[in-house]
Structure formats: C-alpha cells, structure tokens
Amino acid sequence: MTTHDDTIAYDAFLTVSAALTGYNAAELQATGCAAEYWHHVQQVLPEDILKKFLSPAPRLGKKDDDKIIRESYLPDRCLGPVARSLIQLWYTGQWVPLPQEWRENYGASRFDVVKIISTRAYKEGLVWDAIGAHPQGAKQQGFGAWSLEPPKQRGQADDRNS
Amino acid sequence: MTSNDTLEKTRGKLCGLLQKALILELSTIPPYATACYSILEQGQYDRSEPTIVNAEPIEVIRQVMVEEMLHMVLVANVLNSIGGHPKLNDPDQLPTYPTKLLDGRGPEVHLRRFTPQQVKSFRLIETAPKDTGPAKKGDYHTIGGFYTYIKQELENACDTFGNDAIFIGDEKRQISNDDYFGAGGEVIEVVGTPKQRRNSAMRAITEIMEEGEGADLGHRAGDKDIIPGPEGREDVAHYFKFNEILHSRYYHPDDAVDEPPTGGDLIVDWSAVSPMQDDPCEGNYARAPEVAAISAEFNTAWTGLLDGLETAFNTDKSALRDLVPTMYIMKSLAQKLMRIPLPDGSGETAGPTWTYLGKA
Amino acid sequence: MTAIPDDERCYDVVIVGAGFAGGILAKELVSEGHSVLILEAGEDHGKTWETYRSYLDQYYLSLAKTPNSPYPNLPTLPSPSVLDITAVRGTEPDTNGYFVQRGPLPFGSNYLMAYGGTSLHWLGTSLRMMPADFEMQSRFGLGVDWPFKYDDLKKDYERAEWEIGVSADAVEQTPKALGIKTSGPKDSNDYFAKDYDYPMHSIPSSYVDEFFARADGMAIEVGEDASDTVHLKVSRTPQGRNSTPRSPKNGQGIPVGDEVRKQFQPRGATGPFAYMGQRCEGNSSCIPICPIQAKYNAMKTLEDANHIGKSLMETITQAIASKVELDENGRVSGITYKKYPFPGVPQYELRRARGKHYVLAGGAVENVTLALASGICKSSDELGRNLMDHPYMMTWGAAPEPVGPFRGPGSTSSYANFRDGGFRDKTAAFRLEIGNWGWNFAAGSPNSDVARLVEQENLYGSALRDKLYHDVQRQVRLGTLVEQLPRSTNRITIDPAYRTPMGEYRPVISYDLDDYSRAGLAAAYEACVRIFQRLGIKNHTAYSPSDAGYFTYEGKGYTFFGAGHLVGTHRIGTHKSNSVTNDQMRSWDHDNLWLVGAGSMPTIATSNPTLTLSAMVYRAARAITAAVREGGAK
C-alpha cells in the first residue's frame, strides 16, 4: 500500500469505528489510541478481510448507517465477530479474541489473543465516558467529586464527561 | 494626607494593585497547565516496557500550578481584607494569549507545549528582582518586584492611615484552610485585630514571594520545607524547579543560587510531548466542527471555573469545593484536544484556547 | 550441617514483617532510642516512586484487577490470591493456590507479601471496636473476653488514628450517633475522650450514600426481641485516606494519647512531593492501589522510622524469616532467614539475625506458620486456632435512577446499626457497607456490561452507549461483613508435604462458618432485601451452588467471600493456658518473644481489624521499651 492508501484506509477505519461505537472520529482520535488500534486490527485480520471490513466506509456517516451496520456487519459470519471485537476494543481497551470457528474459516493470527492493548488503552476505554465515570485508578475527578450529582446522559444537556 | 478622600483614594489604588496581582496569578495558570497537560503521561508513549519518563516534570509543573492557585486565594484574602472585591470574570481583564504580564512590563507568555523554550519562559516568570530598591518605588519588571511594590504600598498606607482604617473587610469573606486545600502551603486568613490583620496580610504576600522566586532565602536554593526521605531533600522555589528541569538534575539544598544544580538525575524526555500548535485559537477549528465542539466544552468548563471563583471570593466560599472536579474535567478535555491532529495536515494537534465565554 | 553465619550487628529488637504492625512498632521503638532491624520477605516494591508507578501500570494491564494484581507474585514468595479460591470438595485438600485448603469451606482471604505489607491494597476503613466487643463472654456467653476493656485501648486508638491519618468527625462516630442500640447502657458515654477528634475531617459522602440515606429511619427487626429493632441510618465511615486536616479549635491543639498535637500534616510515602500529602482525589482504585498515595500505607510510617531512626533503623528486604531459634532457657537466641538476591529465583543464602527481643509482625497467618515451623509457643495449644475473618456477602441491584457509581473511594458509608445489640446472643452482629463501585466486585462491571450488551443484546453505536449509561448508572451494591466467633477448629497448621519452592511451609487451613455467623448473614440478607424494597431497587443478587463460597442456612443458599481480615490465631489472654501471649503481646513461653498484629485479637467483632491491631501495637511498644531497658529480665 502507498502512504496515500494508508491514509485512506486509516480514515475508513475511523469512519467504521465511529459508526460502530457511537463516538465521532474526533472523539476517537481524542483517546490517543486510534493508531494503536488500527495497527492491532491490521495485525489480526488478513488483508482481504480488512479490506472487506472497511469497504462500506464511504457509505457511512450519512443517513442509513443503521441499515448498513445491521445488514452488512452484525449478522455477517465474517464481519460480525470482527465488529463486535472492535467495539469492545474501543470501549474497554481490551481485545476480545475472535471465535474459534471464525479462525478456522478465515485464518488465525498470533496477535488474536486476549490482551489490554496498553495502559493508555485501559484508561481511554470509552466505557468510562459512557457510564459517566472515570477509569478506575486514573483520571481522578478531584476531592469530593463523588458527592456531586451523577453526570447527565450524553445529549441530555450538561455534558460532564471526562 | 488625612482626609477621607485620600484614604479612599489610597484604598482604591491598593485594591487596583491587588486586583492586578490576582489577574497576574490567574494569567500564569493557562500556560503552566497547557504545558503540563501536553506531556504524555505515563503509559501514553510507545514503549515496550512501561517505564516512566517525565513523571517528575509533570509533578513539578503541577506543584507550581497548585501553588499559583494558592497565591490567588491569598491575594483574594488580602484584597477582601481591605474592603476590595476580587473580580475574576471580567472579560476585559482576562488574558488572551500571547500576553505580556504586568501591563506589558513583564515577560511575554504563550500557550505552548512542554518545550525547553517554554520552561525558560516559566523560569523568567519566576525570576527574582535583582535589586528591590527601584521596585519599592514602583519600577518593577518581575512578579517579585511587583509584590515588593505592593507590600511597600500597603505598609505605607497602614502607617499613614492606621491599621484599623485599612483593614475594614468582612472577615466572613476570608478563605481558610478548611475551605481550600491545595497541598501547596498554608492558607493565611487575614483576621483578628487590625494589627493581627496587618501582620497576616504581610505574611500572605511574603509567602507568595517566597514560593515564587525564593528571593528572601539567603544564598541557598532550598526553602527549608523538608522532603522526608533518604537524602533529606528540601523543597526549592519555582525558579529553581524549572532550572532542575532544564538541567535534568535536582538541586542539592546547599547549592548556591547562581550555580547550576548538582543533585541527582531528573529524567526529562522532551519528545514525549503532544505536538500541540502554539497559542491555539478557535479560528483553526472552523473547518473541524467535531474539534470545535470539544474546544467549546473546554471553554465552558473554564468559564465555570472563573465564575465559581468569583462566587467563592465574593459570596459563597463553599463554591470552591466544586472547582476541583471542574479542573480535572478541563485537564481531560485539554488532553483530548491535544491528541486530535489539526485538519491542516501540519501534523500539529489542537489545544485548549482558554476563552472565557461570558454570561449567556 | 554447615554453620549459619550470624549477622554482625545485634539489635535491641528484631522485627519480622514491614506492614502496619512492623512499621508502627519500628517507629515507636526508634523514637525511644532503640535499634531495630526489620526482616521483610517481600521485594522493596513501591519504595521508590518509579517502582510504585510501575505497579500502577501493572494494574492497568491486568485483565483481572484483583487486590494483588499490581504487585509481582514471585515463585520465591507466593501470596494468596482471590483467583485461587475454589470449593473444597471431598476429602482431598484444595492446593490450587498458596493456601492448602482443608475446608469444609474455602478460606477466601488474601494478604500481600511486600515492603508495606497488605497496607498497599487495603481499603482504609478504620473503625474502633465497640465496648461490647471486648466482653463477648460476659455479655453473651459467647467466645472469650479480652484481658482488657475498650477504655484501656482508647488512648492507643487515638495514637493509631493520628498515625494512619484517619478522616472522620468524632461527633458522628459514637455508637449512639451511629444508631446502634448498644448491649450495654453506657457504651456510648465517653466513647471518645473529651476534646479528642480525628486528625482530618470526614471524607465526603458519595451520591450513592445519599441515595441509600433515603431509607433512614426505616425500622428493621433483628433477632426475636422487639426491643432489638433498629432504625436504619447511613453513617460515614472513618477512613485512612487524606482529607482536609482539622484546624484545632482556638488554636489549642487536640489531645492525642497523652500529648497535645498540632494540626495534622497529610503525607505521601514516596515521590518528590511525598511530604505534601495529597487529598483523596477520587481515583476509585484504593483496592488494589492508590495512585497518589492519599490512602495510608505502611511505607509512610516506615519512611518516618527511617527518618527518625537514621542508623538505629535497618531494614533487610527479600529476607524470609524461616526459623525462630531458642536457647536452653527457652529464650529466643536468633532468627534464621533466607535472603534471596533475585526475586523470582528460588536460591538463597541462610543467615541469622540477632537481637535482645524478637517480634513476629508478619500477619495472622505467617506469624503462625513461622512459629509452628519453629516449634515454639506450644503450651496453650491455641497457636493457629481461632482463625476468624469477616465473611463477606454481597447483595446487588438496580436503582430506579442514576446514582453515579464508579466514583470515589470504594466505600464511604455504611449502615452501622447492626454492630451491637441484644440480638447478639443468637445472631452475629454485622455491618452493611455501601459500595461506590457499582457491581465491580459483584459482577465484573463495567467490562462485563460491555460484553453482555455487545455480544448478547447486539447493541452498537449510540444505543450501546446509552444503554451502558442506563444500566451502570443504576448499579448499587451492599456488602455484609459479619462477625465470627473464635472456634478452635478454624485453624492453621503446617504439613511437611506442602512447601513453597523456597522450602517454607505453606499454611494449611481448616475453615467453616458456624450457625451464629450464618444466622447473621441471613439476617443481613433479609435487611438488604428490605432496604431494596424500600428504595425500589431491583434485586439482581445471584448465589449459585457452583460458587466457591456457597453455603446454606435454614434451607436458603448464600455465597460469601473473604474480607482479608485475618484475626485471632495467636490471641492475647489472661493465662498461658488460654492464650499465646499476655495482654502486652509478650509470649507466655518465651520471655523475649512478642507476637503482634491482628492475630493477637481474641474476637473480631464487626470492625475491620487494622485500626485495633495498630492501637494494640502501641501497647506492645511500651512494654517492649520497658523490657529492653530492663535488660530483658522479667
């Protein structure tokens, strides 16, 4: 791949990730983990599958994301498990290995093992933002923050995520 | 100079000076915070081994920042004690960067990532006046000199009009150690008899000066705060802390102030830093609405912080407590911005603009 | 057999173990001018800032974030882990982990072998005991009485609270203020000495606490007697973590022990700014590691001891005390220890430490294995018996609204109402701790929620995000800590068949819950259910016969875990026939040997044991000082 293609593929990875996670590309980059995850996914997936996985990207981010995700990704025997592992990677920083059956059908990778990708990945897991908290052991909220009202759900005014 | 008119004029002048001091302390916080947050924290750089680089610079700048906040509290206490009203959310007084401190007399400060150049400018901020003589008369170019002047003016005013005429502020407005805990030193309340108030006010200003430049500490780097531990380390003033970073070496408490530090190694890695653009501004996010949204969130928090301080100093002290969480929210948002590449392809990232949004 | 080389220096006191007990004792003794050697089996871990921070990294990267996860588990020095706990079935002991479990129930607690000991991952709950807890035999005809009373420990409690740095307000902490119907009418009087107060203000209550406080005032019956009915009250828990220091009233100082102390200075243990202790900033990971050392750990006290003691104070780490040796008069003549140069490599050099007095401070289990291996302290036959813990049972559910979990210290408040009362003649007392971290301990949240929603509920995108918020924000959990009575069959033994790679004896544990504790757990469960009903919390608690700690009581099944509160194995007492040491923790059998730690406590009651064991260390320290000054003669 040329550098140019690399950039396009990386952008496609962000687009697909954004559709799957519900966080926009800037928010995903704001975790500082995007490059790391992209690298990991490239290591785990055979090239043709990765290509297939990213191919709907140009159609995403418009009107029919839900249709695309529900039709082309989630029920797909090949792309479904990948999508589910990728969502969990973004949410928890932890790679969930693909099912045995998947590996038999599409190829195994020695990188396809359960692992928290890095300390940063742990801290930047989207789950903490989603649940309105902070990663345990990092990003402290300050003395007494635990007595404050729970943060509101996103999109419901007063967005106190951190 | 005995008429009420001149007393009020003097008070007005003192209040003006202290108000400037307040904004001065405030103006140093965004540059410190920005540099501090730009340092990739433990585990945010790519290493196979989770070693720690720059943990110490982060701690040093954080500690300086904590002390600057304490200074704001101290200035507010003095200002309140003489019947003034600390003002923190007046857009006309708030800094935009780059800015020259002390109405243009002091050093210029930028919002920049953690670089040797930026640390040098921090060192400049914390430089002690060479000779306090001119400063006492109002010819100051350093923060230390400015406080020397304030102190002198306050002394003069007290001598001229009497302590009881000067310290007329409501004691209820004084922030105490119970209201504010910064782990950065003691909060001095300006309370008691007029004489006691005068002493406390002087002590408060002296504490600010000592923590900053360490001007009054003789020829040693140490400020006598002992750090327990095998080496019995002493804390050093801000100026020297920045020198430690620039030299990648700690001071020995008995090191002479004009010599480089000779203590143990301090690890600094200037490359483990987010490539944040200098002096970030909103304009750069015009074509990136998703980034602008995070920036706006940051500025909302900053605005909340300033409004909160205003409330704490003027009406309700308990507002201080909620501000600590706000600061951590700002930190987190600033770090998010600093990881997002700018759409211009420069390779630089976005950063916080520290813009006060005004009241809706 | 080749001769074991003696260490050159002979110390006034040799201490085994650098945890709470060892640390406080060392600080007290060097302050009195005695020379002290500490032998610590673990690595010197977090002693430097870099290592401390690397433990944090290890924590971030651990898939299962158990109490011991940040700290290395060395083959040279295996530590018990909660992951090793399985049900004990059949007649064969379970040897999965470090403990050899004989059952019938598994002993689920753990501790940490490292410089600083278990303090590195304790939670910080610092409760005093109740007056009744010292008199279980006279008041209820159960267990034993202590050889002294609550009042006799009061000043030492004060000292311990100021050493650990406990945040609480005395007015909120008397039995009466806690809403306890004490079994003695005067128990609440003078619970705190006049003018005494804790060194720092209370840690603020969590939002979760406030939610539970909506049930305050609700009547709950315990036991059979209507007069035992309590009225619920959420109360804040005294905690060993930095808060805002209390400024003494009118600049007078606060009376602590026999001194008047100035304002408390919060401190950290390692790092360039350790002298300016940070307040708890809500990292929400106190178990297993506080990133900013706002939570007390024994390294703070050990650092003080080094600072005060200078050349009087010596610590040897990676040194496993292996045998206590006696001379012909039954006095201890030395402790042989295995010094291993490389963590992880089971090779060592055998050496002997010498002192005038010797103190075992290795924790309630390790003190016993060492003493048993050395064949000492035999005359009462109580050594290793009466092992107690707080069987820990969780009850969890979904609140009707967001309550803001996963913020702040693990627990900031509890229902202390059930800590004493007339019911205690038949039903064990207990405390209901309010958890601040959702179903983290109970169900592995929030990671398990992500897995469930993605893998089973087929959610993605903003629907996933919103459902996570919805579910996790509502997670609440209560933890029951119930008391156990001393039972001679709950015990630690050793068996030559079970040793570590270094050749040390592994603890062999027999453990069970008696009906007294089971009744307490059942009553607690009932109380939790009622609270859930009152607050509209949907009960999600699930106990399964396949759980390692599953047990039944009156036809119903429950699951318990260990609390890490290991107590009772070398209890103090009034006579060499009923106890291992006297009330100053001096061994009955060996004049210059002392055993300190929670193993000294004759009963466990409902308070987490560490504050009490720390207070008792002051008692021992005074006696040891006197003994050293007398030159060791009785």
Ligand SMILES: Cc1cc2nc3c(=O)[nH]c(=O)nc-3n(C[C@H](O)[C@H](O)[C@H](O)COP(=O)(O)OP(=O)(O)OC[C@H]3O[C@@H](n4cnc5c(N)ncnc54)[C@H](O)[C@@H]3O)c2cc1C
């Ligand atoms: C997860 C958890 C949470 C807890 N939370 C609380 C709480 O909130 N409140 C509370 O009161 N208590 C709590 N505890 C209990 C508390 O940690 C213990 O009561 C306390 O640590 C006991 O102190 P100690 O000094 O006796 O032993 P430890 O702290 O265990 O220290 C003993 C030291 O001795 C060393 N040692 C042992 N044997 C040898 C040997 N043969 N040679 C050399 N060195 C040796 C060990 O390596 C260790 O460093 C908790 C425990 C756990 C596990």
Ligand code: SF4
């Ligand atoms: S909540 Fe965080 S900061 Fe506070 S004690 Fe626990 S780990 Fe430390």
